[in-house]
Amino acid sequence: MRISLKNIVSTCMITTLIFPLFPFATTEAEDITRKKLEEHLQEKENVLNKIAEQDKKLQSFVDQINETNLKIKEIQKQAAPIELRLTNAEKELKVYDQILRKRVRFFYEHGQFNYTSQLLEADSFGQFLYKLETLRLIIKQDTTLIRERQEVVQKIKQEKSKYDLLVTQQNEQIKKSKEAYNKIVQEAQKDKKNLDVLEAFEELHEDDFSQINLEDWKNGKLRFPYDGPMKRPSNGALTSEWGYRNHPIYKRPILHQGADFGGGTGSPIFAAGDGVVVSSGPSSGYGWLITIYHGEKNGKHVFTRYAHSYPNQVKVRAGERVKAGEHIADVGANGNVTGPHLHFEVRYGNGEKPPSSNPRKWMSI
Ligand SMILES: [Zn+2]
Structure with a gap:
């Protein structure tokens, strides 16, 4: 860097030696450098502001994603006992179905006659009615139980599907946040590259910038x-x-x-x-x-x-x-x-x- 600066300085000196009849050449060159310096500083400030803005945005996205992750964990925590209840209910239902099937088979195999004969074997009409009522109650109880069981299972299933929907929605939100986050990261990388270019320019013209800063300081402009x-x-x-x-x-x-x-x-x-x-x-x-x-x-x-x-x-x-x-x-x-x-x-x-x-x-x- 220093070597190239020396080159610039010596080139300037040669220029001055060769063209001594251009008294305004130096002033003009200085004005251009001053303008460039001002533009450069403005541009750099803009890029730095942009990067700071991006950093703030990125942070807010990180916060958002973390918050959503926490919510999902909470939902999953709530969904776990529901899933367990659902599984148990389904198991119980299966057992119940088996018992019911056995009973149906029994009725089918001996039921009608046996059952009819049992009714007919009643000693009295009172006993007949009693047997009939008992049978009716057993059947009614069975159907009620089946219905109630199904209602519980249905309710749990509905609850579960609500939770699943919520988790899906939250996941979508996380996906969107992550996409937006990546977009800003890409932009930030571009701006950081721009900053590198600006800083390289600054390093190359370090001596010119120093001179201008010092002049501005002496003139009360800095x-x-x-x-x-x-x-x-x-x-x-x-x-x-x-x-x-x-x-x-x-x-x-x-x-x-x-x-x-x-x-x-x-x-x-x-x-x-x-x-x-x-x-x-x-x-x-x-x-x-x-x-x-x-x-x-x-x-x-x-x-x-x-x-x-x-x-x-x-x-x-x-x-x-x-x-x-x-x-x-x-x-x-x-x-x-x-x-x-x-x-x-x-x-x-x-x-x-x-x-x-x-x-x-x-x-x-
Ligand atoms: Zn001291």
């Missing part, structure tokens, strides 16, 4: 809202708080403008938030000082500063956009220090020297 809270800039332990402390040399309380983090030489320093590096260079006392602009909050500028790295440990330069958590430098012992550490400051305000603010107000340390 403005965006602060997007907090911040992230811890180091994995090292907090060794000194922001606030007044007795200075070992001056023997009086002096405001410590930042928070110090240990961790040893070479441990990584991270950007506390999204922003643009507005300066990165040697600074007396600080050794090396990186300043990141994080945007505006309530009409005031928010900055963070990172001190004491050695020049070869610094990974960013002025004008570069950085993301929260991005590795921007390593811990060194450059400047006015007794040992290696990160001196980290939050500056909040307007003008040349905005006052320092307790980092604890901006992040959990």
Whole structure:
């Protein structure tokens, strides 16, 4: 990447050398790049918004599918005893049918005569009536039982088919949700590819973008809202708080403008938030000082500063956009220090020297 940038730079220089009579060529080229940068940032924001929107949609689908799955489980739980009741009822019915069949066969084989003769063998008309009534009751009882049995079975069957229908409907709903989910996943993949292309373009034109950002910063044009809270800039332990402390040399309380983090030489320093590096260079006392602009909050500028790295440990330069958590430098012992550490400051305000603010107000340390 760097090699190709050098190529671009040298091509530009050659162009300038060959065509020195075109005084507006550089300005025009710059305008095009600026326009491209703006378009690029807009496009990137659109894609990022779209991806965020898709993520939200996907999450809601996942929630929906999970909810439906739970409902189906609940329905199946309710359907299980119904199925059992149905099976038992069918078994009982079978047993009952067998008994009935036997009885019918008995009547058929000896029944009519035997039965008639039994009736005829009655000693009296009273006994005859009694026998007849008994027989009638047995038959009536049998038919009633059969009917009732069938009614129960029918009822359970109906109940079961209602549950089956419900499960089928829910399954259809799940299928539809999954289809919609897959469609969004496909779209999201497309947009993620677009984002890759945009980021590749950004990387290729990193130097141009940095230059424009820096110019905009100097002209007061670089403005965006602060997007907090911040992230811890180091994995090292907090060794000194922001606030007044007795200075070992001056023997009086002096405001410590930042928070110090240990961790040893070479441990990584991270950007506390999204922003643009507005300066990165040697600074007396600080050794090396990186300043990141994080945007505006309530009409005031928010900055963070990172001190004491050695020049070869610094990974960013002025004008570069950085993301929260991005590795921007390593811990060194450059400047006015007794040992290696990160001196980290939050500056909040307007003008040349905005006052320092307790980092604890901006992040959990
Ligand atoms: Zn410090």
